[in-house]
Structure formats: structure tokens, C-alpha cells
Amino acid sequence: MTKLKTQSLQKKGSDLAQSNRQLEILSNGIFKNGELPTFKDKISETSQFPLKAKKLEILQINVGYMCNQVCEHCHVDAGPDRKEIMTRETMRQCLEVIKNSGAHTLDLTGGAPEMNPDFRWFVEEAAKVGIKDFIVRSNLTIIRANKKYYDLPEFFKKHNIHVVSSMPHWTRGKTDKQRGDGVFDKSIKALQELNAVGYGMPDSNLRLDLVYNPSGAFLPGDQTSMEKDFKKALKEDFDIQFHNLFAITNLPIARFLDYLVASENYEDYMYALVEAYNPAAVANVMCTNTLSISWDGYLFDCDFNQMLELPVNSKAKHVSEFNEALLVGRNIVISQHCYGCTAGAGSSCQGVVA
Amino acid sequence: MSKTYYDPADLRKFGKITEWSEELGNKFFEYYGKVFEEGALTAREKSLIALAVSHTEQCPYCIDAYTKDGLQRGITKEEMMEALHVGAAIKSGATLVHGVQMMNKVNKLDG
Numbered sequence: 001m002t003k004l005k006t007q008s009l010q011k012k013g014s015d016l017a018q019s020n021r022q023l024e025i026l027s028n029g030i031f032k033n034g035e036l037p038t039f040k041d042k043i044s045e046t047s048q049f050p051l052k053a054k055k056l057e058i059l060q061i062n063v064g065y066m067c068n069q070v071c072e073h074c075h076v077d078a079g080p081d082r083k084e085i086m087t088r089e090t091m092r093q094c095l096e097v098i099k100n101s102g103a104h105t106l107d108l109t110g111g112a113p114e115m116n117p118d119f120r121w122f123v124e125e126a127a128k129v130g131i132k133d134f135i136v137r138s139n140l141t142i143i144r145a146n147k148k149y150y151d152l153p154e155f156f157k158k159h160n161i162h163v164v165s166s167m168p169h170w171t172r173g174k175t176d177k178q179r180g181d182g183v184f185d186k187s188i189k190a191l192q193e194l195n196a197v198g199y200g201m202p203d204s205n206l207r208l209d210l211v212y213n214p215s216g217a218f219l220p221g222d223q224t225s226m227e228k229d230f231k232k233a234l235k236e237d238f239d240i241q242f243h244n245l246f247a248i249t250n251l252p253i254a255r256f257l258d259y260l261v262a263s264e265n266y267e268d269y270m271y272a273l274v275e276a277y278n279p280a281a282v283a284n285v286m287c288t289n290t291l292s293i294s295w296d297g298y299l300f301d302c303d304f305n306q307m308l309e310l311p312v313n314s315k316a317k318h319v320s321e322f323n324e325a326l327l328v329g330r331n332i333v334i335s336q337h338c339y340g341c342t343a344g345a346g347s348s349c350q351g352v353v354a
Numbered sequence: 355m356s357k358t359y360y361d362p363a364d365l366r367k368f369g370k371i372t373e374w375s376e377e378l379g380n381k382f383f384e385y386y387g388k389v390f391e392e393g394a395l396t397a398r399e400k401s402l403i404a405l406a407v408s409h410t411e412q413c414p415y416c417i418d419a420y421t422k423d424g425l426q427r428g429i430t431k432e433e434m435m436e437a438l439h440v441g442a443a444i445k446s447g448a449t450l451v452h453g454v455q456m457m458n459k460v461n462k463l464d465g
């Protein structure tokens with residue numbers, strides 16, 4: 001039976017909607033009683049503590065937590081009931097940062113970023129800056145959600161947007177279980193429409209990448225073989241093409257943490273993450289070259305820390321105070337959720353890192 | 355002493371068998387790792403074989419491990435169940451083919 005959440009944890013008033021409650025779970029239990037080493041202890045074994053930010057390469061901007069979907073494992077706890085939306089004023093401040101920073105990649109995320117009423121304005125303005133790689137994380141179904149979004153593929157094309165979209169599996173059952181009934185069919189349709197305007201075709205410059213994250217309490221398999229399987233199935237079944245697949249590990253925060261705890265998988269999952277710990281991945285975790293900006297303009301080491309409300313360890317805490325020199329070399333704020341970035345080949349918004 | 359023979363948490367301790375016989379333990383794990391590498395068969399195919407054999411061997415640790423391994427590789431539950439039926443078919447076939455021995459014996463003793 002497909003059981004689906006229709007509300008965010010926040011709307012439901014769930015205990016785990018509170019970031020401090022999540023951080024408590026991540027610090028207590030098996031990590032407190034010494035059964036498993038804390039992330040700090042683990043990276044100290046190879047003298048990698050404190051983790052430090054290097055040169056800023058990627059600016060990830062979360063333009064709001066509103067989403068047309070309520071996926072089971074969303075680390076943002078996004079949904080139609082979330083009202084946090086970036087204002088044009090904050091977007092203007094972000095544009096200043098985009099202009100002045102040395103970042104080569106701009107990565108817009110959400111929720112569904114397209115639902116922000118100023119999304120198109122922001123994309124148009126940001127595209128003028130001429131950033132090398134301009135990513136929009138589109139959940140695909142938004143393209144089919146309402147007439148006003150039908151032209152998104154053309155809009156993306158016009159601004160040479162690099163589209164990165166989630167696809168949990170190449171079968172309907174597994175996709176709908178994680179993302180909601182009907183999501184698979186709509187996603188397939190959206191992918192076909194993106195292909196139709198040139199996205200994802202083998203020789204096309206219009207980049208279309210897919211993100212795979214596991215549908216349950218297990219780690220992602222090898223990225224290269226998953227990509228092969230996805231490509232084969234999507235091509236054979238639906239004549240769909242895309243460029244790369246990013247295999248992303250689910251981090252134990254927000255709705256995924258809620259699921260782990262409720263299904264009594266939390267401890268086993270943390271064991272699996274710690275057992276798969278790969279010191280080689282630590283050097284390249286995404287916080288070392290990324291800065292995450294929240295809908296209200298605050299700065300974080302990554303989107304996960306944003307959700308846990310762990311602000312950057314720097315004097316510059318808000319986009320209005322942005323200062324690249326101050327932020328380079330800052331100590332990254334860590335907790336046990338960071339094990340999600342260092343398991344196996346590592347995991348980031350761009351897939352494996354090691 | 356634990357009250358059951360099998361404890362899921364023991365699977366995590368599997369590696370510890372090397373502590374009491376390091377050389378043999380290490381050799382086993384090295385061999386095991388090699389077997390599951392991509393070869394003439396894909397790692398995916400090997401995972402499904404392992405899942406079927408886990409069931410015919412009725413090893414709860416292996417069943418847990420290879421169910422999870424299958425999920426990680428994107429193997430669907432339909433594929434997993436089909437693999438099990440292969441194991442079950444061989445098991446039941448192996449039982450029933452001995453029926454010939456029974457028949458031979460009956461024929462010899464009472465034919």
C-alpha cells in the first residue's frame with residue numbers, strides 16, 4: 001500500500017519538525033554511549049578536524065520551502081503548506097553576491113523553486129551575470145502541475161539552465177511510493193518535454209542530469225552502474241535520454257530522520273553510514289566549496305545545515321554581510337548527519353565526491 | 355547469554371571472525387570480496403544469485419544482507435522474488451528427483 005504524507009512535519013506539529021530535536025537524536029543514543037564514534041572523532045582519526053571551507057565555487061540558493069509535492073524523505077520538510085519564500089529584496093542581495101563572488105556555479109533549489117513568484121525574474125537577472133553553470137533543481141512534476149508552468153522547458157532553454165531533477169527509480173511503483181501517486185507518469189511526461197526542446201540529448205549543451213536517492217533505509221549503489229540501468233530502462237521504456245545520474249545518500253535529518261525513527265531503522269542506518277565511512281570523501285564534501293543561502297538570506301555550510309539551523313561559523317552570517325574573505329577558511333559546523341556525505345564514494349548535490 | 359540463537363546485530367560482527375584465526379579469516383574475506391566483483395557476471399546478477407542461495411541456505415544474516423544489497427542496486431522486489439523461485443524450484447526439484455530413488459527401491463523390494 002502506498003502510504004503518503006500529505007503534510008509537512010511542521011504543519012503536523014511533529015516533534016521532529018524542530019531542528020534542535022533532530023540534533024538531539026543525532027547526538028544522543030549510540031553516539032553518546034560510545035557505540036559509534038561521533039563524526040568529529042571519526043574525522044579526527046585522519047587529522048581532518050576541523051573541516052575547513054576552501055575557495056567558494058558553488059552558491060546554492062534555497063528560494064523557499066514551498067513545494068507541490070510532499071515526498072516521504074524530503075530533507076527540507078517541504079510541501080504546499082510551507083510558507084517560507086524568498087522575497088525579491090533578498091534576491092537582489094543574492095544577485096550582488098553572485099556578481100561579486102568567484103563562484104562558478106549557481107544552484108537554485110527549494111522546495112520547488114519555480115513556485116516562488118519571483119523565480120523567473122530572478123533567473124533572468126542571474127543569467128545576465130553570466131555564471132558558468134546555472135543549475136535549477138526542478139522536481140519535474142511542477143512542469144505538469146499547472147498551465148502556468150507548461151512553458152518551463154522553453155524558459156530553461158532560453159536561459160541555458162542546467163536542469164537537475166530527482167528520479168528515485170525507473171519503475172512506477174518505487175517512484176510513486178517515495179514521491180506520491182502519479183508522480184512517475186508526470187515525471188516521465190516532463191522528461192519527454194525536456195528532451196523535446198533538446199535537453200539531455202547526447203550532443204546537446206542543454207544539460208539534464210538526474211538525481212537518484214534511495215527510496216528507503218539503505219545506501220545508494222554504485223553511481224556508474226545505476227546510471228547505466230537508468231539510461232537503459234528510460235530509453236527502452238519511454239525513449240528518454242539524460243546526461244548524468246547523481247547518486248545521493250539520504251541524510252538522517254527532517255522527514256528522512258522521522259521515517260528512520262518511526263520504522264526503527266535509525267540505528268542500523270547510522271551503523272551502515274559509519275561502516276561505509278570513507279576518509280577519502282571527507283576532503284571533498286560539498287561544504288568545502290559551497291555556500292548555502294536560505295530563503296531569508298542566512299548563510300549556511302550546506303542545505304542540510306540550513307535545515308538543522310546550524311549557521312555558518314563566521315562573522316558574516318547573512319547575505320547582506322557577505323564577505324568572501326571572511327568565509328574562506330571558516331570551520332565547518334558538523335554533526336552526525338555529516339556521515340551521509342562520507343559514506344562509500346561520498347555524496348553531494350553533484351553526486352559522488354571520492 | 356542471549357536468549358535467541360540469531361541476533362541481527364551479530365551480522366555487524368562478522369568481520370571479527372578474523373580475530374581467532376587471522377590468516378584464514380582474511381583469506382576468506384579476500385576471496386569473498388573477489389567473488390562479488392564484476393566479472394563474466396555483473397555484480398547485479400551475483401547479488402540475485404546470492405539472494406536466492408541465502409534462502410536455500412536459510413541464513414537469516416545473508417537474507418538481510420542480500421535483500422539490502424539488492425535494494426541498493428535498484429533491484430526490484432519482483433526480480434528478487436523471481437530469483438527466490440529459482441532457488442525454491444531447485445530445492446523442490448532436488449527433493450522430488452530423489453523420488454526416483456524411492457521408486458527404484460520400492461520396485462526392487464516389492465516390485
Ligand code: SF4
Nearest residue numbers: 067071074078111139
Ligand atoms: S524532495 Fe524535493 S520535490 Fe519532494 S517534497 Fe522535497 S523539495 Fe519537494
Ligand code: SF4
Nearest residue numbers: 285287302304338341
Ligand atoms: S552535511 Fe553539510 S556540513 Fe556536513 S559534511 Fe555534508 S556538506 Fe558538510
